[in-house]
Amino acid sequence: MPKWIFVTGGVMSGLGKGIVTASIARLLMMTGLKVSAVKIDPYLNVDAGTLNPMAHGEVFVCDDGSECDMDIGNYERFLDKGLKRYHNITSGQVYQQVIRDERKGNYLGQCVQIIPHLTNEIKRRIRLFTEIDDTDCVVIECGGTVGDIESLPFLEAFRQIRLEEDSSDTLFVHVTLVPILDVVGEQKTKPTQHSVQELRRIGIQPDIIVARSEKPLATEAKKKIALFTSVDLKSVISNPDTESVYSVPENLASEGIVSTIYEKLQLGNSEINWGDWKKISKSFIGNTEEVRIAMVGKYTTLADSYVSINHALAHAGAQQELKVKVSWVDAEEFEDREESLDTLGGYHGVLVPGGFGQRGSEGKITVANYCRERGIPYLGLCFGFQLALVSFARYVCGLKDANSVELDPNTPHPVVDLLPEQRDVKDLGATMRLGGYEIHLVEGTLAYRTYHKKVIRGRHRHRYEFNQNYKGIFERKGMVFSGFSDEGKRVEIMEIPNHPFYLATQYHAEFLSRPGRAEPVFLGFLEVAFRRKYKAQDYSPLMKKL
Ligand code: GLN
Numbered sequence: 001m002p003k004w005i006f007v008t009g010g011v012m013s014g015l016g017k018g019i020v021t022a023s024i025a026r027l028l029m030m031t032g033l034k035v036s037a038v039k040i041d042p043y044l045n046v047d048a049g050t051l052n053p054m055a056h057g058e059v060f061v062c063d064d065g066s067e068c069d070m071d072i073g074n075y076e077r078f079l080d081k082g083l084k085r086y087h088n089i090t091s092g093q094v095y096q097q098v099i100r101d102e103r104k105g106n107y108l109g110q111c112v113q114i115i116p117h118l119t120n121e122i123k124r125r126i127r128l129f130t131e132i133d134d135t136d137c138v139v140i141e142c143g144g145t146v147g148d149i150e151s152l153p154f155l156e157a158f159r160q161i162r163l164e165e166d167s168s169d170t171l172f173v174h175v176t177l178v179p180i181l182d183v184v185g186e187q188k189t190k191p192t193q194h195s196v197q198e199l200r201r202i203g204i205q206p207d208i209i210v211a212r213s214e215k216p217l218a219t220e221a222k223k224k225i226a227l228f229t230s231v232d233l234k235s236v237i238s239n240p241d242t243e244s245v246y247s248v249p250e251n252l253a254s255e256g257i258v259s260t261i262y263e264k265l266q267l268g269n270s271e272i273n274w275g276d277w278k279k280i281s282k283s284f285i286g287n288t289e290e291v292r293i294a295m296v297g298k299y300t301t302l303a304d305s306y307v308s309i310n311h312a313l314a315h316a317g318a319q320q321e322l323k324v325k326v327s328w329v330d331a332e333e334f335e336d337r338e339e340s341l342d343t344l345g346g347y348h349g350v351l352v353p354g355g356f357g358q359r360g361s362e363g364k365i366t367v368a369n370y371c372r373e374r375g376i377p378y379l380g381l382c383f384g385f386q387l388a389l390v391s392f393a394r395y396v397c398g399l400k401d402a403n404s405v406e407l408d409p410n411t412p413h414p415v416v417d418l419l420p421e422q423r424d425v426k427d428l429g430a431t432m433r434l435g436g437y438e439i440h441l442v443e444g445t446l447a448y449r450t451y452h453k454k455v456i457r458g459r460h461r462h463r464y465e466f467n468q469n470y471k472g473i474f475e476r477k478g479m480v481f482s483g484f485s486d487e488g489k490r491v492e493i494m495e496i497p498n499h500p501f502y503l504a505t506q507y508h509a510e511f512l513s514r515p516g517r518a519e520p521v522f523l524g525f526l527e528v529a530f531r532r533k534y535k536a537q538d539y540s541p542l543m544k545k546l
Contacts, residue, residue: 001165002130002138002169004126004170006140006161007140009142011145011192013145015175016239016245017143018074020173022071023249026249027257028139028261029079030273030274031258031273032273033136033267035136036135037075037083037140038088038126039068040088040090040141040143040154041090041091042148042150043143044091044095047092047430049429049432053305056069057307058070062084065434066434067461068083070308072087075087077513078249080514086129091154098117098121122154126161127161142154152202155199155204159202159204168265168266174195175209176210177192179191187217193228196229206231207231208231210239211239217236234260237256237260238255239252246280246284247281249277284515290323291526293313293349293529295326297330297331306353308511309351313526315517315519319518320527327347330363331360332359338366344371344374347376348377349525349526349528350367350377350378350379351378352364352367354382354384357406364387365387368391372396377525377529378499379503380504381504382460384504385494388504389415389474392479392494399415400413402415406463414467421433422463432463433462439484439507440485442484445493446495450503450523458485458492458509466494471491478496510522
């Protein structure tokens with residue numbers, strides 16, 4: 001039977017509980033255990049696909065086409081392992097199952113209730129991991145903060161699992177915040193005390209407290225937390241701010257979290273085999289050579305809206321000893337004021353990420369054209385691919401009012417059109433073209449030189465695609481299509497020769513980027529952006545690093 005580690009959060013959201021969970025999972029993996037990581041989202045959506053990334057962070061897509069919470073992306077990056085639909089459990093899924101079972105008559109005669117029916121369904125889903133994943137240890141993070149009404153059934157299920165399993169098979173990690181009030185400068189432990197009280201009120205006593213704080217936790221603060229929460233001193237783990245999230249596993253390990261977990265779960269002696277992890281995490285630290293990238297989007301307010309892109313840029317930067325400075329630029333700025341385009345000249349590269357809908361799209365189309373004309377390195381992802389095509393149609397092929405039918409259903413030139421299999425789709429949830437597909441690259445192209453491979457895999461999330469009726473005109477005007485999927489039916493990559501770097505992908509290249517193994521288009525994009533910084537020859541000594 002595997003061991004179960006439950007991770008809960010207190011005080012407030014956004015503490016980096018996902019990073020703590022991913023780090024614990026990574027550390028245990030490096031001790032030789034087979035580890036699964038699971039995210040529970042207590043919201044009623046069946047999956048994250050219908051959530052607004054501006055409010056909830058990005059929708060991460062797994063190879064199997066599931067649209068998941070962004071923490072699944074963190075788990076994939078830390079564990080370097082592809083996860084699946086069942087690694088992200090939501091209240092929506094659990095309620096849907098229970099209500100479906102009730103309609104079938106599976107509970108005939110019973111009054112269907114949160115306890116035991118919903119909690120039983122939660123436990124069933126959690127325990128399923130022993131059957132579907134070959135695993136020694138399941139690390140389960142419950143989203144939200146203790147005290148939320150929505151997460152109560154999940155925490156109750158965790159409590160029951162603890163009662164039902166051997167006491168050495170379950171462990172509770174509670175992640176909290178220890179703030180410092182500027183005037184006093186003292187680390188305040190009261191919020192942690194209160195949040196543990198809240199957890200105890202529902203019958204859960206944490207075994208380990210991971211305290212997020214600006215600076216390392218002072219011994220006094222640790223002692224206080226240990227005393228008031230009945231957790232032994234060595235199980236109060238300090239988790240201060242770091243320059244890079246990839247340093248968190250080492251920080252937690254230096255606080256002894258692995259030996260504490262091993263001791264409590266009676267796993268014997270632990271030894272971490274770091275492999276190349278320390279080398280990789282170090283590559284994110286102390287890089288001063290700055291490359292400035294403008295990210296042109298609509299969801300410019302919440303950094304988490306594009307978290308995988310930020311990671312992919314950071315991965316590519318770290319591998320080339322560069323510091324990537326990402327500035328979000330609101331696409332709407334370029335709509336009426338053409339002169340704002342010149343501000344783009346101050347960046348070394350421009351990235352237009354995925355997106356939906358009208359707002360800001362005209363600005364992105366103008367930006368795609370400006371970068372093409374001015375030789376500014378351009379990377380387009382999904383929507384950024386589609387709008388680069390629209391811009392090429394209008395400005396190079398002379399197709400007036402060309403557009404994507406998503407933005408103008410009556411356009412005379414639908415260069416980006418609805419995917420044929422989307423025509424009868426009515427529901428919006430989980431109905432896009434989703435997940436991993438094989439992509440065949442065309443030899444002799446930038447894409448081929450970038451990947452050094454004939455066949456790659458890319459993850460998708462879209463309803464619209466390039467309309468190949470226009471392929472001939474585009475090619476005659478100089479565009480190169482360098483990647484295809486579904487036996488040539490789908491165009492996946494476009495590029496413009498005789499430009500320093502102008503490449504866009506229909507797939508979301510960002511989802512497959514890993515620390516130490518950045519996604520090749522991000523590496524290529526940054527390499528050329530860096531060259532733009534130093535223009536011509538004088539970059540050569542630095543280029544050796546690339
Ligand atoms: N809105 C576009 C489509 O549905 C692009 C989607 C995206 O960028 N993820 O095809």
